[in-house]
Amino acid sequence: MEILGQLAGGFAAALSPTNLLMAALGSLLGTLVGVLPGLGPTAAIAILFPLTTVLPPVPAIIMLAGIYYGAMYGGSTTAILLNIPGEVASVPTCLDGYPLAQQGRGGVALGIAAIGSFFAGTLGVVALTFFAPFLADQALRFGPPEYFGLMILAFTVVASLSSASLVKGFSMAIFGYFLSLIGLGPSTAEPRFTFDWAPLFAGVELIALVVGLFAISEVFLGLEEARAAIAPRITNVFPRWADLKQAIPAILRGTGIGFFLGLLPGCAPGVTVFMAYDAEKKVSKHPERFGKGAIEGVASPESANNATSSAGFIPLMALGIPASPPLAVLLGGLLVYGLQPGPLLFQKNPDFVWTIIASLYIGNLILLVLNLPLIGMWVWLTRIPYGILGPVILLLSFVGAYTVRNSMFDVGVSLVFGVIGYFLRKYQWPLAPLLLAFILGPLLENYLLQSLSMSGGSPWIFFQRGLSLALIGGATLLLLTSLYLVRYTTRRVKEETAEEMAL
Amino acid sequence: MRTIVCALMAGLFLLSPVAVQAQQDYPAKAVELIVPFVPGGGTDLIARLMSDYLGKKWGKPMLVVNKPGGGGIVGARAALKDSQPDGYTVLIDIHTTSSMHIGAFKAPQLTLADRKYAARVVRDPMVFAVKADASWKNFKEFSDWVKANPDQLVWSSVGPSGPSRYTAFDWFSQIGVDPVKTKMVITKGAGDSFAQLAGGHVLLSIHSVAEANAMLKAGKIRLLAVLSPSRVKYIPDVPTAEEQGVMKGVRVQWWASVAFPSATPDPIVKKWEGAVAEMVKDPAFLAGADRISMNIDFLPATEMRAFVEKEVEGYTDMATKIGIRR
Numbered sequence: 001m002e003i004l005g006q007l008a009g010g011f012a013a014a015l016s017p018t019n020l021l022m023a024a025l026g027s028l029l030g031t032l033v034g035v036l037p038g039l040g041p042t043a044a045i046a047i048l049f050p051l052t053t054v055l056p057p058v059p060a061i062i063m064l065a066g067i068y069y070g071a072m073y074g075g076s077t078t079a080i081l082l083n084i085p086g087e088v089a090s091v092p093t094c095l096d097g098y099p100l101a102q103q104g105r106g107g108v109a110l111g112i113a114a115i116g117s118f119f120a121g122t123l124g125v126v127a128l129t130f131f132a133p134f135l136a137d138q139a140l141r142f143g144p145p146e147y148f149g150l151m152i153l154a155f156t157v158v159a160s161l162s163s164a165s166l167v168k169g170f171s172m173a174i175f176g177y178f179l180s181l182i183g184l185g186p187s188t189a190e191p192r193f194t195f196d197w198a199p200l201f202a203g204v205e206l207i208a209l210v211v212g213l214f215a216i217s218e219v220f221l222g223l224e225e226a227r228a229a230i231a232p233r234i235t236n237v238f239p240r241w242a243d244l245k246q247a248i249p250a251i252l253r254g255t256g257i258g259f260f261l262g263l264l265p266g267c268a269p270g271v272t273v274f275m276a277y278d279a280e281k282k283v284s285k286h287p288e289r290f291g292k293g294a295i296e297g298v299a300s301p302e303s304a305n306n307a308t309s310s311a312g313f314i315p316l317m318a319l320g321i322p323a324s325p326p327l328a329v330l331l332g333g334l335l336v337y338g339l340q341p342g343p344l345l346f347q348k349n350p351d352f353v354w355t356i357i358a359s360l361y362i363g364n365l366i367l368l369v370l371n372l373p374l375i376g377m378w379v380w381l382t383r384i385p386y387g388i389l390g391p392v393i394l395l396l397s398f399v400g401a402y403t404v405r406n407s408m409f410d411v412g413v414s415l416v417f418g419v420i421g422y423f424l425r426k427y428q429w430p431l432a433p434l435l436l437a438f439i440l441g442p443l444l445e446n447y448l449l450q451s452l453s454m455s456g457g458s459p460w461i462f463f464q465r466g467l468s469l470a471l472i473g474g475a476t477l478l479l480l481t482s483l484y485l486v487r488y489t490t491r492r493v494k495e496e497t498a499e500e501m502a503l
Numbered sequence: 504m505r506t507i508v509c510a511l512m513a514g515l516f517l518l519s520p521v522a523v524q525a526q527q528d529y530p531a532k533a534v535e536l537i538v539p540f541v542p543g544g545g546t547d548l549i550a551r552l553m554s555d556y557l558g559k560k561w562g563k564p565m566l567v568v569n570k571p572g573g574g575g576i577v578g579a580r581a582a583l584k585d586s587q588p589d590g591y592t593v594l595i596d597i598h599t600t601s602s603m604h605i606g607a608f609k610a611p612q613l614t615l616a617d618r619k620y621a622a623r624v625v626r627d628p629m630v631f632a633v634k635a636d637a638s639w640k641n642f643k644e645f646s647d648w649v650k651a652n653p654d655q656l657v658w659s660s661v662g663p664s665g666p667s668r669y670t671a672f673d674w675f676s677q678i679g680v681d682p683v684k685t686k687m688v689i690t691k692g693a694g695d696s697f698a699q700l701a702g703g704h705v706l707l708s709i710h711s712v713a714e715a716n717a718m719l720k721a722g723k724i725r726l727l728a729v730l731s732p733s734r735v736k737y738i739p740d741v742p743t744a745e746e747q748g749v750m751k752g753v754r755v756q757w758w759a760s761v762a763f764p765s766a767t768p769d770p771i772v773k774k775w776e777g778a779v780a781e782m783v784k785d786p787a788f789l790a791g792a793d794r795i796s797m798n799i800d801f802l803p804a805t806e807m808r809a810f811v812e813k814e815v816e817g818y819t820d821m822a823t824k825i826g827i828r829r
């Protein structure tokens with residue numbers, strides 16, 4: 001049981017006071033930002049990411065993972081208490097969570113959500129522990145053609161990230177790829193689209209882009225809507241036994257659905273939560289209770305959400321494919337630290353990987369322990385007027401964009417993309433495909449050129465090698481599957497919210 | 504009111520004998536060490552070792568500031584051209600941001616006239632690596648095989664104009680192989696490149712000793728030769744290319760130095776030269792360098808300048824012949 005030995009080593013490292021503190025701090029900060037109205041996990045990670053860059057890689061990534069979990073949970077809090085889903089994955093939680101809150105049982109709903117998230121998150125990490133090394137063992141078989149196939153596979157995610165319109169999704173992906181072209185080319189080092197202007201030689205900085213698109217645009221939107229929210233009073237947060245008995249089967253089902261669908265690199269939590277909610281409604285003996293405050297209606301999608309998020313770590317760590325927008329930001333984080341996720345991560349940095357995996361277990365537990373007693377405080381936070389909150393977020397964003405490269409140019413870049421992001425979101429152009437293409441585009445180009453160098457220019461190399469052929473075949477299959485799933489989800493989002501939302 | 508305060512402050516600032524005072528008391532405040540690459544790379548690691556030692560020695564913070572992008576030129580420009588030449592901004596200057604960049608461009612963004620060297624700290628030679636179970640016994644045998652089968656040689660380089668490409672070109676020229684016949688796979692870095700070597704996707708990788716050490720310890724690769732005037736202490740069993748009668752001279756290697764904007768006062772640069780000379784004898788600093796397999800090889804300011812000038816000639820010549828000088 002080599003895995004258990006390595007995991008034990010990881011725990012030893014993750015339990016060091018610094019790392020433990022970072023996991024706790026990350027969870028806390030993540031929840032803190034995630035709970036702010038309208039800020040979803042992606043924005044939360046984007047805002048907080050630069051804070052971690054002052055740390056060495058291991059505590060930094062541990063903190064990021066904590067932020068991720070915390071922000072996911074924070075998003076559920078606003079969904080339940082204020083009926084504001086920070087992102088599409090929280091829409092089903094609103095459906096029954098908000099009615100529960102109006103009945104004065106919001107605390108119970110939050111408690112169930114925390115327990116469901118903990119259970120699903122932990123199960124996901126257990127699977128990551130045993131499955132990811134198996135994938136990583138195949139590491140060295142991955143040459144440039146295989147990676148090219150993998151990138152094609154990753155690009156199929158664009159389809160499921162495209163919300164209502166595939167045309168919009170692919171247009172945004174092309175826009176993102178174009179942005180990634182600016183600067184010195186990855187293989188040729190030829191300046192592209194730099195217009196002989198020195199700052200552009202370094203290209204568009206990922207973090208400045210993310211902060212602008214997701215965080216700054218959020219502030220503009222929030223100020224425009226003059227968001228004001230009055231949260232209901234909270235009494236008891238600990239669920240009664242009767243609530244638990246109702247919720248447990250739902251948690252199990254939600255976890256199962258979320259996890260197995262989440263293994264598909266193209267399946268975002270936004271997809272699985274709807275499937276989980278629908279499944280729960282179908283198996284229930286009293287489907288009429290759903291939408292009026294059924295506890296299962298909170299338990300199931302919340303578990304699915306976290307199970308998918310945890311399962312998403314498997315393709316992320318083992319193959320370098322991000323399954324959802326927050327994971328795409330996390331992928332950027334790993335790259336900033338010079339850690340290229342993928343099969344080789346396990347070979348080159350085993351200590352790092354196992355420390356992270358161990359800290360995911362710990363992070364899940366910390367989140368549960370922190371959140372149950374702190375729910376009262378989160379509720380209070382949601383009452384801060386946006387006029388105060390907005391400028392604070394804006395300030396954090398600018399500081400964040402500056403610190404990555406210590407460059408004022410990047411602050412300007414983030415502001416420009418804040419404005420662009422504001423309009424894109426206002427008119428429902430999905431941002432996630434843009435980000436995905438921005439990150440994966442240069443990699444795709446790189447592996448394509450490398451493969452063609454190896455074969456002396458012949459594209460047959462992609463079809464002659466079994467693994468790369470399988471990956472490209474898989475990509476085709478996935479594309480078709482996710483096209484189906486997207487159509488299904490879009491229809492459900494429309495039914496429930498009567499509007500289109502970006503997944 | 505505000506105008507008066509501003510005027511007063513400006514006056515005070517002008518009155519203080521900044522210039523003279525600054526050089527005697529240097530460093531009087533925190534110094535920024537600009538690393539034009541991401542954290543965690545070789546340049547960053549050596550800068551952090553230096554900041555540790557000098558921070559303690561001078562009792563002032565030495566801040567490592569990473570300004571990556573544009574192959575290091577963005578950060579190097581920021582340090583050499585866009586900062587005050589007062590000694591409080593220092594560039595960790597390496598081959599990529601100086602000699603190699605100057606050699607590859609007809610109108611380089613930065614020239615030797617833009618900087619003043621204090622000293623070289625590291626010289627990390629290049630090695631020729633093959634897969635651990637490859638059949639070639641030594642560099643001579645491998646070179647003969649490449650001579651006979653140039654079209655079968657798939658090798659990995661970092662970037663289109665990095666040290667690996669120049670090293671390979673120098674080697675090809677010396678053994679009489681047409682580089683165009685070989686297949687060059689451009690990778691993003693030593694990690695990526697060695698992974699392809701260990702997986703058997705390429706046959707040869709050329710990197711520095713420090714970069715090769717991890718894969719070497721993992722038993723995944725074997726070193727056929729080191730391109731250095733003499734053997735290197737971290738890999739005592741690896742013969743030099745010259746020893747094996749394959750190549751003469753050393754035109755390419757990885758190195759790191761301390762550089763300042765050209766208008767920086769000489770006393771400050773001198774002070775750094777002296778401090779680095781002491782640093783490279785400090786046991787704690789050397790132990791740190793051992794941990795990252797960095798071959799510490801001090802060169803004082805004057806010799807350093809001559810060394811870089813000679814490298815510029817070499818790179819200009821090779822870049823022209825390869826056809827990548829523009």
